[in-house]
Amino acid sequence: MQLHLVSGFLGSGKTTAIQTACVTLIDEGRAVGVITNDQGIRLVDTEYFESIGISNRQVINGCFCCNYAALDENIQSLIQADNPDIIFAESVGSCTDIVATVMKPLLLFNSGIDVTISTFADAQLLYMLLIEKRNLLNEPVEYIYTKQLEEAGTIVISKIDLIAEEKFNAIQNFLQQQYPGKNIIAINGREKSSVTSWLNFISPLVQRCIPASLNIDYNLYGTGEAMLAWLDTVLQISAVKDDAPSIARLLAQTVYKKIKDEGYTIGHLKFLIDASIKLSYTAAEQNLIATSDEINTTSSVVVNARVQTSPEVLKQIVDTAIEEIQREKNCTIIKESYTAFQPGFPSPAHRFVD
Ligand SMILES: Nc1nc2c(ncn2[C@@H]2O[C@H](COP(=O)(O)OP(=O)(O)OP(=O)(O)O)[C@@H](O)[C@H]2O)c(=O)[nH]1
Numbered sequence: 001m002q003l004h005l006v007s008g009f010l011g012s013g014k015t016t017a018i019q020t021a022c023v024t025l026i027d028e029g030r031a032v033g034v035i036t037n038d039q040g041i042r043l044v045d046t047e048y049f050e051s052i053g054i055s056n057r058q059v060i061n062g063c064f065c066c067n068y069a070a071l072d073e074n075i076q077s078l079i080q081a082d083n084p085d086i087i088f089a090e091s092v093g094s095c096t097d098i099v100a101t102v103m104k105p106l107l108l109f110n111s112g113i114d115v116t117i118s119t120f121a122d123a124q125l126l127y128m129l130l131i132e133k134r135n136l137l138n139e140p141v142e143y144i145y146t147k148q149l150e151e152a153g154t155i156v157i158s159k160i161d162l163i164a165e166e167k168f169n170a171i172q173n174f175l176q177q178q179y180p181g182k183n184i185i186a187i188n189g190r191e192k193s194s195v196t197s198w199l200n201f202i203s204p205l206v207q208r209c210i211p212a213s214l215n216i217d218y219n220l221y222g223t224g225e226a227m228l229a230w231l232d233t234v235l236q237i238s239a240v241k242d243d244a245p246s247i248a249r250l251l252a253q254t255v256y257k258k259i260k261d262e263g264y265t266i267g268h269l270k271f272l273i274d275a276s277i278k279l280s281y282t283a284a285e286q287n288l289i290a291t292s293d294e295i296n297t298t299s300s301v302v303v304n305a306r307v308q309t310s311p312e313v314l315k316q317i318v319d320t321a322i323e324e325i326q327r328e329k330n331c332t333i334i335k336e337s338y339t340a341f342q343p344g345f346p347s348p349a350h351r352f353v354d
């Protein structure tokens with residue numbers, strides 16, 4: 001069995017590529033499974049995989065490295081349930097040091113599982129951060145971003161459909177110079193042929209590419225994670241007319257605009273409306289994926305916001321947006337399981353240095 005670890009910064013395209021990969025592999029008659037991971041509890045990614053019928057498990061309340069036993073249990077559970085040929089395990093976007101704390105323990109403790117690690121990086125964000133040297137991330141957060149690239153078995157430059165060729169060439173040259181000898185490929189995670197080229201590239205690497213463990217300053221890593229705020233909630237919208245799903249979209253746009261207006265960098269702001277419409281805002285762009293366009297007097301919205309600010313500020317922004325939309329649209333919005341927090345200090349269960 002192959003297990004592909006998929007790491008990379010918030011919003012870099014991990015879930016999208018995994019989804020395309022799963023659909024492609026299932027079409028070929030292969031059995032697949034996905035393990036999602038987050039610091040929160042109600043996850044847009046998990047509910048999205050569920051809604052499109054892909055076998056999945058989740059490790060919640062912290063990263064794979066701090067919850068290694070839960071990762072292992074979920075791998076065993078997927079094996080027992082579906083005996084998959086391939087499992088994709090997507091780590092939290094603020095997490096790094098995965099080679100030492102997840103990949104090497106998996107290889108050491110589990111015979112019969114071959115492991116690769118791909119690190120995704122959004123082409124536009126790479127350009128903004130590394131070429132234009134824009135000040136989007138606080139220094140400790142940028143430290144996490146660069147450590148993710150440094151430890152990659154394969155760097156996957158994602159969303160190449162959104163970047164001009166000359167900018168792409170500049171990124172590729174930069175990465176080749178910065179990380180000589182590292183595997184670097186580029187994909188459009190929404191396109192089957194492109195994702196297949198990623199799979200064909202990583203599959204033969206299972207026995208041959210075990211990257212070096214990082215030399216990393218955990219204090220700086222922990223400081224970086226603590227500069228990011230997480231906000232998770234499920235909103236139940238009740239409208240007078242049958243426009244609750246469109247109110248949900250307006251709310252998403254309002255939250256996004258407020259965060260932008262106040263100048264905070266978005267890691268990933270995700271909304272899953274009625275398990276069918278996924279709205280996504282990252283540092284570089286905004287996107288809408290709708291599998292159906294419902295008309296209804298009620299709407300259920302899972303919200304996952306990861307933003308470079310404090311939890312208090314993020315909560316204030318979301319609360320203000322909810323109040324505004326309730327007044328403007330004369331609707332009721334009830335908040336369920338509302339949490340706003342910073343990730344805890346990373347404390348891996350295992351760590352293998354070379
Ligand atoms: N145009 C384009 N959009 C993409 C591509 N890959 C991902 N996206 C979009 O980018 C946004 C973020 O993608 P996700 O796959 O959710 O990113 P992620 O890395 O899983 O995000 P987190 O799990 O929150 O860290 C979504 O709106 C995707 O539709 C791509 O190759 N091309």
Ligand SMILES: [Mg+2]
Nearest residue numbers: 014015045090
């Ligand atoms: Mg994801």
